[in-house]
Amino acid sequence: MNYKKLIEERKSTRDYKKTTVPKEIIDEILQFSEETDKLIPGIETELLALDKSKVYEQLKDTAGYQGIMLEAPHYLIMLSEVRGYYIENAGYLGEKISLKALDLGTNTCWITFPESEKVKKRLFLNTDMEIVAIMALGYDANKSRVVNQDNVGDNYSKSQLKIVKNNVSTRYSIEDLVYIKEWGHNAHYDELENRGLLDALNYARLAPSTMNRQPWRFILDEEKVVLAIRDDENIREYDEKIDTGISMLYFESLVRQTLTETNWVLDEPDKDYHQPDNYKIVGYCTI
Ligand SMILES: Cc1cc2nc3c(=O)[nH]c(=O)nc-3n(C[C@H](O)[C@H](O)[C@H](O)COP(=O)(O)O)c2cc1C
Numbered sequence: 001m002n003y004k005k006l007i008e009e010r011k012s013t014r015d016y017k018k019t020t021v022p023k024e025i026i027d028e029i030l031q032f033s034e035e036t037d038k039l040i041p042g043i044e045t046e047l048l049a050l051d052k053s054k055v056y057e058q059l060k061d062t063a064g065y066q067g068i069m070l071e072a073p074h075y076l077i078m079l080s081e082v083r084g085y086y087i088e089n090a091g092y093l094g095e096k097i098s099l100k101a102l103d104l105g106t107n108t109c110w111i112t113f114p115e116s117e118k119v120k121k122r123l124f125l126n127t128d129m130e131i132v133a134i135m136a137l138g139y140d141a142n143k144s145r146v147v148n149q150d151n152v153g154d155n156y157s158k159s160q161l162k163i164v165k166n167n168v169s170t171r172y173s174i175e176d177l178v179y180i181k182e183w184g185h186n187a188h189y190d191e192l193e194n195r196g197l198l199d200a201l202n203y204a205r206l207a208p209s210t211m212n213r214q215p216w217r218f219i220l221d222e223e224k225v226v227l228a229i230r231d232d233e234n235i236r237e238y239d240e241k242i243d244t245g246i247s248m249l250y251f252e253s254l255v256r257q258t259l260t261e262t263n264w265v266l267d268e269p270d271k272d273y274h275q276p277d278n279y280k281i282v283g284y285c286t287i
Pocket of ligand 1 (some may be wrong): 011013014063064065070109110111112169207208209210211212239242243246268273
């Protein structure tokens with residue numbers, strides 16, 4: 001998959017055409033979910049694709065921001081075994097599936113939900129696995145157009161970034177998100193460009209997150225890129241971990257596409273970065 005292109009084109013789709021997605025495309029999405037690499041190799045997951053009649057009314061007033069359930073012709077439901085880092089894994093895998101769905105011409109949106117047990121009961125799902133992700137799936141009712149974005153400053157032009165024009169969600173700039181060696185020591189574009197990381201970080205900042213809170217900060221420390229995630233009071237640990245997995249996918253796939261092979265280590269490096277109390281170091285990769 002061309003991650004750069006897909007990240008440029010993606011946005012959360014909330015209005016869907018009534019048209020259903022052909023079975024062959026849904027089957028391809030399901031097959032991809034079984035075959036693609038995960039953040040945590042070997043963790044058992046299962047993806048279900050259910051039609052609107054089996055999900056929408058059942059989750060109305062329960063799932064979605066403020067209980068506003070998105071109406072779509074299909075829903076993707078991800079189940080997972082409960083093991084170390086299974087939620088981060090679901091964020092990584094779920095977003096990869098969402099980009100694959102876009103690659104196949106369809107659109108998606110993550111949907112927040114209450115505890116897994118409640119949703120399993122409502123959907124009559126009899127399984128020991130936990131529900132770890134719900135996404136709407138269908139075709140965008142509002143046509144989108146991809147253009148060069150020209151209002152983000154000269155330095156961004158170096159990374160040839162384009163994004164969807166009618167995507168109303170905004171993002172922090174690279175200066176806000178990337179530190180060099182220590183917390184609060186802001187990165188300069190030239191430094192990032194010299195290290196070949198400008199593109200990867202520029203695309204990583206476009207990751208979707210719960211309530212668009214963009215909780216990620218990156219610390220570049222010699223050959224290590226360290227990821228810190230903000231802990232917001234109104235956000236559940238589940239959403240925090242999903243956001244972590246999604247940002248790991250974006251950064252890793254862009255580094256792989258533009259620079260070199262890399263993998264996340266879900267641990268803290270043996271160093272104190274003096275991050276504020278509301279930030280947690282969740283992993284690092286070596287480049
Ligand atoms: C874990 C997660 C849960 C989300 N839940 C919802 C939701 O319930 N309803 C909704 O409209 N959008 C939901 N979103 C979409 C985000 O609000 C969206 O990704 C963010 O605002 C950025 O916008 P964009 O995806 O269009 O770039 C969710 C996103 C994530 C990552």
